[in-house]
Amino acid sequence: MGNYRHTQEFKIKYCEVDFKDEIKLSTCLSFMEEVACLSADELGFGYSYVKAKGCAFMVTNIYLEFLKPIRLGEVIKAQTWPLPPSYVVFGREYQFLSQMDDLLMRATSRWCLVDVKTGKLLQSKVIDNQDYSTYNTDKAVENVQWKIPAFERDDGELRFSLKIANSEYDHNMHVNNTRYADYCINCFTLDELKERAIAKFSIAYIKQCREGETLFFYRKKITENEYAVQGFNEKGEKVVQAQIGFDE
Structure with a gap:
């Protein structure tokens, strides 16, 4: 699984662009959420699996960079793959590519696993059907600064x-x-x-x-x-x- 990447095609629809006919930020996040869920399903730890355990994945941080505009009518390939998790943090990487494999957008996210009843964070070992040593370790974005400037x-x-x-x-x-x-x-x-x-x-x-x-x-x-x-x-x-x- 070292080279695993889930790939899904999307055609950019009218309802998915802004007033400039460019992809909305929320559409990007929706595509990222969709491929993340499909990838988790594919690997055996998706929605049905965690729901049966009384827990849920929740995203805590997202960072993305646009390299080229993504416009109405374009067909893009959205790729994602999970990184080996830490104690409680599940990382996931993303790329949006053109049909010619030009890199349009790259992103990374951090997720946590939460007990639905108590709200407590759960350790990554709760997902007991994965061999994390086989995971793809490629980073879509290097040296991400997660800290965001705060203000009153x-x-x-x-x-x-x-x-x-x-x-x-x-x-x-x-x-x-x-x-x-x-x-x-x-x-x-x-x-x-x-x-x-x-x-x-x-x-x-x-x-x-x-x-x-x-x-x-x-x-x-x-x-x-x-x-x-x-x-x-x-x-x-x-x-x-x-x-x-x-x-x-």
């Missing part, structure tokens, strides 16, 4: 808010990770995005959000081409933080 709400600008409803949910009974990408992008105006392209995106999921909660998203400029975005609930608890880098 008073140091940022309130740019977006919403009340969570059921359409945001997935089968883990919380807001799906892909939705937060849209919330972060909503912190920018059309005019701000019109002449800019996202080069890098990093997000850390801190606290699960559920129906009825109101979330407030604040933005702070870090450099000329980089911004930090943080989401808070009504209690003032930070639920998510992200960093967005635009092309220079």
Whole structure:
């Protein structure tokens, strides 16, 4: 399994692009989630397997880089493979390729295994049907800096808010990770995005959000081409933080 990579083709649809006819950030995360789940199923530790054990995989961090635009109507190949896990962290790598095998996007993510009833993190040894020594160790992105600049709400600008409803949910009974990408992008105006392209995106999921909660998203400029975005609930608890880098 040392060279294992799960590959899935996607044709970019009208509902998957933004106002510039380029792939939405949330679409990228959706494709990544889809191939991750299919890969886990293929390797024998997917949704049905962990559900029977009373646990679930939850993504905690995502980092991605765009190398070329991905546009409406294009057919891309999304690849993914799991890395050998640590004590409680499951790493997974991704690449989006053109039909000519040009690299369009590369990404990495970190997941944890959670006991559904208690919410406690579980050790990787709970997945007892894998030989991690045979896993592909290739990195799609080298030397990722997972730490995202933090700031207090008073140091940022309130740019977006919403009340969570059921359409945001997935089968883990919380807001799906892909939705937060849209919330972060909503912190920018059309005019701000019109002449800019996202080069890098990093997000850390801190606290699960559920129906009825109101979330407030604040933005702070870090450099000329980089911004930090943080989401808070009504209690003032930070639920998510992200960093967005635009092309220079």
